[in-house]
Amino acid sequence: MAAVAAAAGTFARRMARSGVLFPRSSPQVWPQAARQPPGLLPAQRRAFSNNKILVELDTSSGVATMKFKSPPVNSLSLDFLTEFCISLEKLENDRACRGLIITSAIPRVFSSGLDITEMCGKSTEHYAEFWRAVQEMWIRLYGSNLVTVAAINGSSPAGGCLIALSCDYRIMVENPKYVIGLNEAQLGIVAPFWFKDTFVNAVGHRAAERSLQLGLLHSVPEAHRMGLVDEVVPEEKLQEKAVAVMAQWLALPDHARQLTKSMMRKTFRTLSSSHPKTPSRSHFQRTWRC
Numbered sequence: 001m002a003a004v005a006a007a008a009g010t011f012a013r014r015m016a017r018s019g020v021l022f023p024r025s026s027p028q029v030w031p032q033a034a035r036q037p038p039g040l041l042p043a044q045r046r047a048f049s050n051n052k053i054l055v056e057l058d059t060s061s062g063v064a065t066m067k068f069k070s071p072p073v074n075s076l077s078l079d080f081l082t083e084f085c086i087s088l089e090k091l092e093n094d095r096a097c098r099g100l101i102i103t104s105a106i107p108r109v110f111s112s113g114l115d116i117t118e119m120c121g122k123s124t125e126h127y128a129e130f131w132r133a134v135q136e137m138w139i140r141l142y143g144s145n146l147v148t149v150a151a152i153n154g155s156s157p158a159g160g161c162l163i164a165l166s167c168d169y170r171i172m173v174e175n176p177k178y179v180i181g182l183n184e185a186q187l188g189i190v191a192p193f194w195f196k197d198t199f200v201n202a203v204g205h206r207a208a209e210r211s212l213q214l215g216l217l218h219s220v221p222e223a224h225r226m227g228l229v230d231e232v233v234p235e236e237k238l239q240e241k242a243v244a245v246m247a248q249w250l251a252l253p254d255h256a257r258q259l260t261k262s263m264m265r266k267t268f269r270t271l272s273s274s275h276p277k278t279p280s281r282s283h284f285q286r287t288w289r290c
């Protein structure tokens with residue numbers, strides 16, 4: 001328990017060093033239109049970057065694009081998760097930002113999911129901090145007030161699929177090599193209940209039951225048929241489609257859309273108000289045999 005508390009403190013300190021407020025307990029309501037401070041020349045584009053993620057915000061449309069750029073496969077390491085939360089928080093605190101498109105700058109992979117090397121041969125404190133960061137990523141993205149669109153331009157297993165599922169809309173590139181799903185059972189592990197719930201919310205109980213028990217990674221057409229992704233496009237149309245979908249969602253008044261989203265996703269507060277028990281060191285060791 002002390003280790004969990006220490007890890008929570010460490011993660012909070014990482015976030016605090018970035019200048020980001022942490023944690024935010026209740027959803028914020030943003031103005032309906034992107035606004036510029038009076039008297040300033042409008043800067044059309046703002047960008048910030050770290051070694052894992054690149055973010056570009058178009059202040060005229062209010063749409064930011066977040067690109068994962070962590071070779072080789074955008075695995076979700078502690079550093080990646082921390083940078084993700086910092087970047088998302090920065091955008092949420094930026095009054096010019098109303099929507100976020102998440103995509104990958106790495107060819108053929110959206111995200112390979114949790115970084116397996118973070119779950120082997122580390123201290124109890126590290127596991128606790130890592131697990132806390134995984135939960136925080138999901139809480140922040142699933143509960144975000146921004147319109148979130150996943151532009152999935154590569155394979156997206158396990159934690160990568162969770163990121164896509166946490167968005168409001170998923171568009172995937174049609175490519176016979178790409179797969180998406182929660183394959184934890186294939187790895188001999190169990191997707192946590194909040195992974196499972198997010199999956200069920202997208203595809204329904206029966207499809208989720210089969211897919212999760214078999215740890216299936218679905219082809220793009222199959223993922224589309226079952227509702228795991230909302231739309232499928234050729235690679236060269238992905239950006240255009242994501243922008244068009246975003247425009248459709250941003251045409252609504254922010255407050256009505258945000259409150260509706262918050263109502264639909266209210267169960268996430270159960271996790272955000274009481275982080276579930278962090279898996280123990282022995283649990284990780286048994287699971288990954290390390």
Ligand SMILES: CCCCCCCCCCC/C=C/C(=O)SCCNC(=O)CCNC(=O)[C@H](O)C(C)(C)COP(=O)(O)OP(=O)(O)OC[C@H]1O[C@@H](n2cnc3c(N)ncnc32)[C@H](O)[C@@H]1OP(=O)(O)O
Pocket residue numbers: 072073075076108109111112113114115116117155157158159160183184187189190191192279283284287
């Ligand atoms: C109550 C709670 C109980 C808790 C129990 C503990 C466990 C909790 C965790 C539960 C939830 C888990 C969620 C996860 O996300 S687990 C991770 C699952 N991910 C995968 O299974 C993906 C595996 N990777 C792939 O399928 C392919 O790599 C991919 C399709 C993504 C890309 O294929 P490609 O052919 O392009 O690349 P390679 O396979 O050659 O890989 C390149 C290098 O990248 C390394 N790699 C791949 N995936 C990962 C990863 N997830 N973490 C770290 N590293 C990864 C791979 O080893 C290659 O490295 P080398 O070049 O050094 O060999």
